Amino acid sequence: MSGDWKVSSTHDRALWNWKGAGLAPDDALGANFAWLFAAAVQDVGVSIVKGGMHNVSRALVAELKAHGGEIRVNAGVKSIAVEKGRAASVTLEGGEVIALDGVLASNVDPRHLILDLLGEAQAGESVTAKIKRYDWGQSFFGLYLALDRPVPYRAGPDADQSGYVHLGGPSLDDLAETFAQCRKHQNLEAGAGEIAGACQSVGPAPMTMAS
Template sequence: MKLDAIIVGSGINGLVAAVHLLSKGWKVAVYEAASLPGGAVKSGEYIEPGFLHDWAAMNLSLFAGSAFHQKYGEELAECGLEFASAAHCFASVFPDGTWLGVSNDAAVNAARISKISENDANTWRDLTDGFGKQAEAIFAILGSPMGVGGLGKLFWSLLRKLKPTGLSDLGRFLMTSPRSWLDNTFENGKVKAMLAAWGMHLDFAPDTAGGALFPYLEGMANQAFGMALGKGGAQCLTDSLVALIERKGGQVICNSKVVEILTEKGRARSIVLESGEEVQAKKAIIANLAPSGLARLTGDTGDETFDQKIAKYEHAPGTMMIHLALDGPLEWSAGKELQSFAYVHIAPSLDQMAKTYTQAKANLLPDEPVIVVGQPTAIDSSRAPDGRHVLWLQVRMVPGTIQGDAAGIITATDWEIAKIEMAERAFDLIEAHAPGLRAKTISSRVVGP
């Protein structure tokens, strides 16, 4: 097989790369160790017939708003991609029985905030007014080629638009932690916590430098565009990408584990499959893998600096997934309106989120982890039988290797055992805000990090 490019791993970034290169006339094949493509972006009836659960990724908004989707969206729609749009995007619940959330209506959001802080409501209105200009600059940075030439061109473009002061302010913002930005922007702790929860989705705890972007961007973007879920499950995104790859003459080859990437004179030349077969690429080998996974395949590349850096790469804490099939919607104590939100966060304060992150980084099971309660059937009723619901839970953050329990209760250090007890901890946290969760549960599935 004569290929221009080999892509290792069929996660979304790998599939997107394949579409791009095929559109340029390259011959491309994607090799995937698992039996199905998609990585974290897949769906299935994992616990009960008729109940469709997203394996990990549920929110597809970043993809829906991407330059890639803008370019290939029509073709992907022809291949089956369809979104279900959430008008009520995310909310947080608090110990005093209240909630605060963001919908796709700026006036509604400002009114909610004004009930607890008129100053913060005015700040929210100001952020809303300035989002268009800020978003243009931020998305230009996120979408820029990472080479010196591309970044240099971007720098001069932004300098002309923003002037030195504006560019300096943007640079500081991009390096700022969530807590620093939130403390300098808002006065009410609930507003801060509602937005800071988004940092935890991307492993940016309140005091992690460079994390302020995500609470800001998710708050403003969800308000401006709503949240996009995959109609019938996130699997529709993976399926449409695979179909488009095949339409363009490419291949996605599953059950084909790559065990080695061979290099020659500092360049990747071929892959070796578990079967022993060697496949060469004329132009590129692209690894859609975590850095530690890439290091296992390349071994000593001959580039000492690269090898040292990849060996020292530090991964963020892990996430535990829980899938539930329910016989009815959650009964949120803070208000029935919460049933219509795609996400409800149980993350009451910046200090609690920071503590959770510190405990997980110390290889301890957090005593009060952040819980992301995904309610996909509130947006897309096709995912469950009539009157029934799917619940998608993320327990963030947890350690990859357990050395203890911050609460001093769970003694297991094997995730296959500890995940059951950790799930009960998560259920307790949810029951405190939505009594009756366990009684509504038909069946469940817990996946360790």
């Protein structure tokens, strides 16, 4: 990527916003994060894992095992016990209790962690009240397809040079409306026609998808 590359349109900046942090074009700090995200991509590029993203998980597993760690599957956590302000043990759904002698890292959603695994008695009334008002951000739905040839974008060959391509409406208003509909739990309508028309016809032979 050349050193003088820059995002040149307001629509491009909005897409950095939208996909990078779940911020709408008219959200507070939206423009700031768009700049930060674009700067990071310009600095290090868009990384693609050799052999597929599953190799990231394999590398993490190898690193964990190299330091004496163990991977447990089908071992759901029922509760976390706290003593003197620190996590003391974890009880699994099967009844096993695992004592802790260090840091407990959890990647479950905040509501599940506070309301289910810790409970109000341990988390405290103030924290519990705040988490009950927790405002969920927008989630992403990804569909990964293995096609028999590249997609011919109407935008031209420049789109083929991107590490990933996001489809959406042609204006900031479309993008803002999409966020508004998501936050109201409505069916998405903004930009649907533009998404459908983003790719050119590929002729009489349809694309095939690998199973």
